[in-house]
Amino acid sequence: MQKPKNENFRYLYGPVPSRRLGLSLGIDIIPQKRCTFDCLYCQVGRTPKKTIKRFDYVNIGTLKAELAAIAKKDYKINFVTISGSGEPTLHNSLDRIIKAVKIVMGKKTPICVITNGSLLYRRDVREELMSASVVMPSLDGATSKTFEKINAPYKSLDYFRIIDGLVRFRQEFPGKIWLEIMLMEGINDSVSEAHAFNELIDKINPDRVYVNLPIRPAARRIRIPNDEVIAAFMNVLGKRAKLVRNDITDIIACTADDYRDKITQYLKRRPASISDLLKVFNISENDLTVLLDKMEQAGVIIRKRSQQKEYFSYND
Numbered sequence: 001m002q003k004p005k006n007e008n009f010r011y012l013y014g015p016v017p018s019r020r021l022g023l024s025l026g027i028d029i030i031p032q033k034r035c036t037f038d039c040l041y042c043q044v045g046r047t048p049k050k051t052i053k054r055f056d057y058v059n060i061g062t063l064k065a066e067l068a069a070i071a072k073k074d075y076k077i078n079f080v081t082i083s084g085s086g087e088p089t090l091h092n093s094l095d096r097i098i099k100a101v102k103i104v105m106g107k108k109t110p111i112c113v114i115t116n117g118s119l120l121y122r123r124d125v126r127e128e129l130m131s132a133s134v135v136m137p138s139l140d141g142a143t144s145k146t147f148e149k150i151n152a153p154y155k156s157l158d159y160f161r162i163i164d165g166l167v168r169f170r171q172e173f174p175g176k177i178w179l180e181i182m183l184m185e186g187i188n189d190s191v192s193e194a195h196a197f198n199e200l201i202d203k204i205n206p207d208r209v210y211v212n213l214p215i216r217p218a219a220r221r222i223r224i225p226n227d228e229v230i231a232a233f234m235n236v237l238g239k240r241a242k243l244v245r246n247d248i249t250d251i252i253a254c255t256a257d258d259y260r261d262k263i264t265q266y267l268k269r270r271p272a273s274i275s276d277l278l279k280v281f282n283i284s285e286n287d288l289t290v291l292l293d294k295m296e297q298a299g300v301i302i303r304k305r306s307q308q309k310e311y312f313s314y315n316d
């Protein structure tokens with residue numbers, strides 16, 4: 001196992017609080033931004049070149065060293081979450097990453113993989129995920145038309161094949177499947193789309209269904225449906241679906257020694273408002289505001305407005 005030179009980790013970020021996962025240590029295994037999709041709501045930006053080719057992106061020795069450094073700290077981590085600044089199943093032999101986490105953090109460590117589900121039609125991808133505890137695939141379109149519009153998939157990816165992959169994965173996977181739907185005004189928020197989602201949910205049979213709202217700045221201009229529309233949509237899905245208005249909880253989780261680095265790492269993965277950052281970092285509002293101003297002047301971050309709120313994003 002190699003020794004990490006410092007705490008500027010290459011793969012790890014957090015731990016960060018998440019409503020669904022509790023305190024989650026993130027592993028970013030895909031460089032920005034390799035993805036099979038180019039979603040309207042993506043927080044990482046547009047996908048320059050969509051792909052379905054899988055590669056080994058992660059150096060397992062470095063990852064293990066970073067995990068060992070985190071394991072020494074007294075964090076009460078609820079989940080190790082494998083995601084990416086792109087689609088994590090584009091990483092070859094994903095099972096090697098899961099195995100590395102279990103070796104260093106303990107074999108009972110709950111591991112969650114967040115995926116767009118586009119490659120689950122492949123047997124090798126499904127098999128590599130078998131030892132995860134939770135897999136969170138997204139499904140934003142209940143018809144091939146809305147799927148194409150929202151997710152803009154790589155040309156050879158067929159909607160029905162993706163649905164079939166999700167159904168097969170359910171039949172084979174012993175862990176939990178938490179399906180995520182991003183709800184967008186005028187795109188997939190109609191009652192008829194909700195009924196179509198219901199049929200798909202019956203078929204896929206996930207353990208949970210989360211309906212998310214595009215609160216943060218996204219690659220394209222999209223809007224949150226109004227409360228009435230959301231209520232009608234949720235009413236059709238019924239009790240099995242849960243609305244997530246914001247995935248930041250009020251857990252104050254991180255004590256960062258170097259706020260500038262940690263905040264930069266955090267903002268590389270997702271835009272955040274001042275109130276989001278205050279919930280994650282143990283820093284006063286005054287110090288945070290001064291720091292964000294300095295980072296903005298240095299061109300490290302930029303301000304953006306979304307849904308009448310101000311967010312900070314990494315300036316890449």
Ligand code: SF4
Binds near residue numbers: 042116
């Ligand atoms: S939201 Fe996820 S699946 Fe969609 S383009 Fe961004 S990284 Fe890819």
